[in-house]
Amino acid sequence: MNKLCRWAVAAVFAAVVFGAPAASSEDKSVTVINSAITGFIIPAHKQFSTAAQKLASNINDLCAAPSDAQLQSVYAGFDGIVSAWASVSIIRIGPILEHNRLEKLLFWPDRRGIGLRQVQAILAKQDTLAISTGGLAEKSVAVLGLAALEFVLYGEGSELLSQKTDEYRCRFAKAISVNINDLAYQLLTEWQAPDGFANTWQNPGPDNALFHDEKEALSALVSVFANGMEYYHTVEIGGFLGLTPEKDRPRQALFRRSDNTLRFLRKTLSDFQLLYQKSALRTLLPASSDWIDEAIGFGFKHGNASLASLSGSAAQILENPQKRAKLAYVGTVVRGLNENFGIDLTAALDLTANFSSLDGD
Amino acid sequence: MAGRLVARREFLKNAGLTFAAMLSPARAQTLLQSDAVYASAYKDDSGAYGAALLAEDGTVVARVSLPARGHDVAHHPETGRAVAFARRPGTIAVAFDMAMQRRPQEITAQSGRHFYGHGVFSKDGRLLYASENDFENAAGVIGVYDVDAGFRRLGEFPSGGIGPHDMLLLNDGRTLAIANGGIETHPDFGRAKLNIATMAPCLCFVDRLHGTLVETQALPPALHKLSIRHLAGDGVGSLYFACQFEGAPIRQPPLFGQARPGETMRLFETDNGHLSKLKNYIGSIAANPQAGTLSVTSPRGNCLLVLDGKSGLVLSERRLANVCGVTSHGDAYFASTGNGVLFDTRRGIVESDKLRLDNHLRRIAA
Numbered sequence: 001m002n003k004l005c006r007w008a009v010a011a012v013f014a015a016v017v018f019g020a021p022a023a024s025s026e027d028k029s030v031t032v033i034n035s036a037i038t039g040f041i042i043p044a045h046k047q048f049s050t051a052a053q054k055l056a057s058n059i060n061d062l063c064a065a066p067s068d069a070q071l072q073s074v075y076a077g078f079d080g081i082v083s084a085w086a087s088v089s090i091i092r093i094g095p096i097l098e099h100n101r102l103e104k105l106l107f108w109p110d111r112r113g114i115g116l117r118q119v120q121a122i123l124a125k126q127d128t129l130a131i132s133t134g135g136l137a138e139k140s141v142a143v144l145g146l147a148a149l150e151f152v153l154y155g156e157g158s159e160l161l162s163q164k165t166d167e168y169r170c171r172f173a174k175a176i177s178v179n180i181n182d183l184a185y186q187l188l189t190e191w192q193a194p195d196g197f198a199n200t201w202q203n204p205g206p207d208n209a210l211f212h213d214e215k216e217a218l219s220a221l222v223s224v225f226a227n228g229m230e231y232y233h234t235v236e237i238g239g240f241l242g243l244t245p246e247k248d249r250p251r252q253a254l255f256r257r258s259d260n261t262l263r264f265l266r267k268t269l270s271d272f273q274l275l276y277q278k279s280a281l282r283t284l285l286p287a288s289s290d291w292i293d294e295a296i297g298f299g300f301k302h303g304n305a306s307l308a309s310l311s312g313s314a315a316q317i318l319e320n321p322q323k324r325a326k327l328a329y330v331g332t333v334v335r336g337l338n339e340n341f342g343i344d345l346t347a348a349l350d351l352t353a354n355f356s357s358l359d360g361d
Numbered sequence: 362m363a364g365r366l367v368a369r370r371e372f373l374k375n376a377g378l379t380f381a382a383m384l385s386p387a388r389a390q391t392l393l394q395s396d397a398v399y400a401s402a403y404k405d406d407s408g409a410y411g412a413a414l415l416a417e418d419g420t421v422v423a424r425v426s427l428p429a430r431g432h433d434v435a436h437h438p439e440t441g442r443a444v445a446f447a448r449r450p451g452t453i454a455v456a457f458d459m460a461m462q463r464r465p466q467e468i469t470a471q472s473g474r475h476f477y478g479h480g481v482f483s484k485d486g487r488l489l490y491a492s493e494n495d496f497e498n499a500a501g502v503i504g505v506y507d508v509d510a511g512f513r514r515l516g517e518f519p520s521g522g523i524g525p526h527d528m529l530l531l532n533d534g535r536t537l538a539i540a541n542g543g544i545e546t547h548p549d550f551g552r553a554k555l556n557i558a559t560m561a562p563c564l565c566f567v568d569r570l571h572g573t574l575v576e577t578q579a580l581p582p583a584l585h586k587l588s589i590r591h592l593a594g595d596g597v598g599s600l601y602f603a604c605q606f607e608g609a610p611i612r613q614p615p616l617f618g619q620a621r622p623g624e625t626m627r628l629f630e631t632d633n634g635h636l637s638k639l640k641n642y643i644g645s646i647a648a649n650p651q652a653g654t655l656s657v658t659s660p661r662g663n664c665l666l667v668l669d670g671k672s673g674l675v676l677s678e679r680r681l682a683n684v685c686g687v688t689s690h691g692d693a694y695f696a697s698t699g700n701g702v703l704f705d706t707r708r709g710i711v712e713s714d715k716l717r718l719d720n721h722l723r724r725i726a727a
Contacts, residue, residue: 098609103558109550112499141558209637210610234551249549361432361448361478361526361590361644361720 039278044087086267094197115142226342253314402431412445419713432478501525518572521565596650629673686722
């Protein structure tokens with residue numbers, strides 16, 4: 001067999017095993033990733049950093065001059081960071097997966113209440129290490145993030161925050177908020193660094209340790225949606241919405257203490273849609289697969305509309321049969337989106353569908 | 362070959378008339394001529410799940426329906442019993458009989474437990490051990506089932522860690538090697554991992570007769586996010602283990618190694634070029650004592666490696682989309698993919714019935 005013939009056989013073999021993608025799709029893959037990064041990911045991290053800075057400043061002011069009005073400013077700041085976190089939390093790739101940053105920013109789900117117990121122990125003991133410069137960062141990840149801060153700001157005993165200057169609880173809240181601000185800054189810096197993760201993702205190739213080719217880079221983006229949709233319906237909704245009302249767990253709802261459950265769910269789903277739009281992922285779909293874009297559009301539209309029509313706390317939603325049914329509908333719609341991204345879009349773009357979207361076995 | 366043919370005939374004899382009758386003449390002939398029979402969980406084009414018996418030429422010779430996605434199939438060669446386990450956090454396993462002379466039987470996990478997808482029979486085939494999650498207590502357990510009493514659950518013992526996954530019965534017939542992946546999950550939160558920051562995987566050796574922990578082996582603390590998931594025996598008293606890394610993707614630690622009771626676990630060093638193709642994730646591992654090799658697959662990296670059994674050095678690499686299941690076959694390997702492709706490392710792609718084959722492939726005869 002001559003060399004050319006061998007090459008042809010190899011090419012046919014490769015086409016059989018891996019399928020033969022349209023060349024134009026590969027060319028456009030990096031453009032889509034660039035659009036996702038510049039159009040959504042960097043702005044989201046900037047907003048998160050800004051929100052973290054503002055909240056830390058608000059808490060600092062509260063500790064120095066406590067008042068009901070100042071506490072309300074802190075609460076507004078917490079609402080703001082919940083929204084900003086929703087945007088960042090959907091990007092489960094890159095810097096957030098390093099140094100336990102994801103867990104440090106939000107230790108959740110925590111069904112055994114590990115974080116709560118540790119936070120209560122720190123408050124009871126008035127642990128000086130927890131409020132010393134850099135001391136908190138040495139503590140368990142369970143007391144560092146937004147869930148811990150939410151309990152300090154809204155949990156039992158939080159009324160002290162507006163009553164006593166430089167009270168321990170407030171100083172603890174300040175230490176957590178400063179740590180969150182540091183983490184938010186690290187995330188932004190690493191996304192933006194010239195040799196940072198964005199650069200790695202935008203430049204796939206044989207020498208790139210993470211993305212050997214455009215397909216792998218694109219798969220990572222599609223996985224953000226597929227994994228994110230699965231996490232959203234199984235954990236962020238499914239964590240407190242049971243299969244039947246008897247199995248509901250309102251106390252497991254994320255950000256229930258600050259009454260931000262619905263705010264978080266709305267922002268998360270609408271940001272997935274925004275990321276989809278900004279990335280222009282649909283432009284990679286062949287014409288015969290237009291239906292996938294339509295199905296994704298349908299899912300986002302109806303999921304977002306249902307969430308917009310809801311109101312109240314997690315417990316109030318679960319207690320009201322109509323509202324509960326609407327939330328269940330959102331879960332169903334998002335499960336469909338999970339299949340649209342994880343199966344349909346993955347196949348249409350000729351990407352590898354993982355055996356498991358959330359993780360393997 | 363003559364020996365294999367005898368084994369094939371023996372299989373058909375054991376399988377009995379019912380099994381033979383359910384096969385079309387062409388498929389029965391295929392089976393008779395096949396060097397080996399394999400079992401794997403699958404998903405078909407209609408979205409239905411099941412476990413399939415496959416001939417070496419890729420023909421599906423029998424199917425058993427599963428109510429949900431399966432993972433691995435445990436089998437006992439002498440009794441012909443097999444059990445397909447639900448993928449975690451599933452609560453159903455389906456026992457069937459290679460001879461298809463009994464109706465498949467559902468085994469339901471005890472309340473407060475779910476299966477992890479793997480199990481093993483005792484040497485005499487009378488007991489079945491299944492890796493399970495005591496999820497309220499975040500503790501791994503091994504459920505013990507009486508095969509002849511309709512798979513009645515006799516009890517359980519601790520697996521020695523969190524998140525037990527694959528397990529092996531060592532040559533002594535008494536010691537179970539259990540890969541405790543270290544990851545806490547709870548069905549309330551689907552498959553979400555709840556303890557990544559503090560996870561602590563381990564390999565445990567447990568006396569199955571008394572349910573006592575004989576030995577726990579662990580990797581260095583710096584590798585506490587290296588989840589030990591799958592095992593393969595080397596046939597001479599030690600085993601190979603394969604891992605999935607839960608830390609930052611930019612870090613690429615070794616992913617497989619060798620262990621033996623009473624000795625320190627050893628990770629095989631792999632060159633960065635091959636390691637990066639595995640994407641920090643090995644889906645299956647198989648050993649081939651006859652050839653002195655092992656094989657690992659990465660469905661995320663679309664990659665199958667064959668390695669030297671002593672040094673772990675890479676002997677060959679195959680690129681194969683969505684490859685995961687792998688089992689020894691002669692002096693080589695047979696692999697399956699989620700796209701329905703079967704691959705023989707000696708002969709290349711085997712035309713098959715295009716079932717989407719799930720994570721593991723078990724050789725059940727020949």
